[in-house]
Amino acid sequence: MSALQSIKYSDTEGLEILDQLLLPLTTTYIKVHNVDDGYRVIKSMQVRGAPAIAIVGMLSLAVELKSLSFTSSDELISRINQRLSFLVTSRPTAVNLAIAIADLRQFLQDNRLLDASQLKFKVIQRAVSMLEEDVASNKAIGKNGCEAILKHAGETGTIRILTHCNTGSLATAGYGTALGVIRSLHEVGKLERVYCTETRPYNQGARLTAYELVHEGIPSSLICDSMAALLMERKDITAVVVGADRIAANGDTANKIGTFQLAIVAKHFGVPFFIAATLTAIDMNTAKGEDIEIEFRPAEELANTNGVRTAAPGISCWNPAFDVTPASHIKGIVTEKGVVSPDRLSTLFAS
Numbered sequence: 380m381s382a383l384q385s386i387k388y389s390d391t392e393g394l395e396i397l398d399q400l401l402l403p404l405t406t407t408y409i410k411v412h413n414v415d416d417g418y419r420v421i422k423s424m425q426v427r428g429a430p431a432i433a434i435v436g437m438l439s440l441a442v443e444l445k446s447l448s449f450t451s452s453d454e455l456i457s458r459i460n461q462r463l464s465f466l467v468t469s470r471p472t473a474v475n476l477a478i479a480i481a482d483l484r485q486f487l488q489d490n491r492l493l494d495a496s497q498l499k500f501k502v503i504q505r506a507v508s509m510l511e512e513d514v515a516s517n518k519a520i521g522k523n524g525c526e527a528i529l530k531h532a533g534e535t536g537t538i539r540i541l542t543h544c545n546t547g548s549l550a551t552a553g554y555g556t557a558l559g560v561i562r563s564l565h566e567v568g569k570l571e572r573v574y575c576t577e578t579r580p581y582n583q584g585a586r587l588t589a590y591e592l593v594h595e596g597i598p599s600s601l602i603c604d605s606m607a608a609l610l611m612e613r614k615d616i617t618a619v620v621v622g623a624d625r626i627a628a629n630g631d632t633a634n635k636i637g638t639f640q641l642a643i644v645a646k647h648f649g650v651p652f653f654i655a656a657t658l659t660a661i662d663m664n665t666a667k668g669e670d671i672e673i674e675f676r677p678a679e680e681l682a683n684t685n686g687v688r689t690a691a692p693g694i695s696c697w698n699p700a701f702d703v704t705p706a707s708h709i710k711g712i713v714t715e716k717g718v719v720s721p722d723r724l725s726t727l728f729a730s
């Protein structure tokens with residue numbers, strides 16, 4: 380059965396995103412007509428996941444440009460740069476969108492001599508190509524991560540994986556990063572069971588990862604975040620595999636809140652901790668984890684569940700959406716180009 384599709388794009392139908400705030404009980408697609416819509420659905424987390432954020436952001440620019448005409452490439456470039464400066468402020472921690480924006484700005488500079496219609500066509504083509512490129516990258520991540528975990532496990536029997544948040548088809552253009560590794564292990568018949576954390580307060584695990592795993596019949600169990608230590612003590616977990624929103628040059632990794640404590644518990648029990656991410660989540664311009672901006676989300680997202688107040692009225696909330704796992708707690712970073720230790724990220728970019 381095919382995985383769930385978070386992003387739909389066609390030349391004729393334009394751009395639609397699956398409203399992930401309503402999953403898993405309601406499946407509703409929302410039309411995105413321009414960058415204002417793109418910014419809104421990203422900031423509200425109707426679409427989320429570092430790769431999906433980058434793809435929807437760039438496709439929202441593409442659909443906006445298709446509705447406009449320009450008299451010169453200078454006018455086109457000025458419009459695009461102004462919209463990109465707005466779009467990049469939608470969510471600060473994940474770097475994928477910022478990298479895609481920086482790459483597009485360079486592309487515009489390098490191709491500023493093209494006429495407006497040629498340049499507009501190429502900008503739209505770049506955005507559309509991100510969909511296929513992301514799926515291909517995720518499948519390579521899945522293969523590389525599967526091989527690395529089986530090698531660590533000594534290829535004997537089947538294995539048990541713990542994962543956090545949602546890093547599957549709902550966080551990407553398809554297949555997923557950490558969940559792509561899990562899919563690959565399942566496809567080769569080596570996955571005994573995957574445990575997914577609830578991932579409070581947005582519940583990406585309980586609502587989205589569990590949805591993907593059940594949808595595809597992958598053997599899985601849901602745990603709440605506070606059960607992770609007992610799980611690793613009692614269930615012989617082979618490895619922890621999670622995603623990344625921004626990997627600093629020294630290998631420190633920002634990911635969904637709760638990742639850092641999983642890494643601490645994994646280190647305590649000697650369970651290898653893997654990050655799975657595309658190269659576009661690696662930010663070599665940010666030296667270390669403490670330099671990564673952590674997004675804080677509205678108190679209501681912590682105090683409420685499905686819009687119903689659960690916390691005592693009047694209590695204040697501290698609601699960071701991410702934390703940073705130090706490189707010292709990470710065994711390997713799984714990418715589409717291979718698996719490296721956190722201190723060898725630069726080798727991924729060597730020509």
Ligand SMILES: CSC[C@H]1O[C@H](OP(=O)(O)O)[C@H](O)[C@@H]1O
Binds near residue numbers: 545550583700
């Ligand atoms: C491959 S998704 C990467 C990353 O994005 C998620 O954050 P959010 O749901 O807030 O967008 C989570 O941290 C995933 O690990």
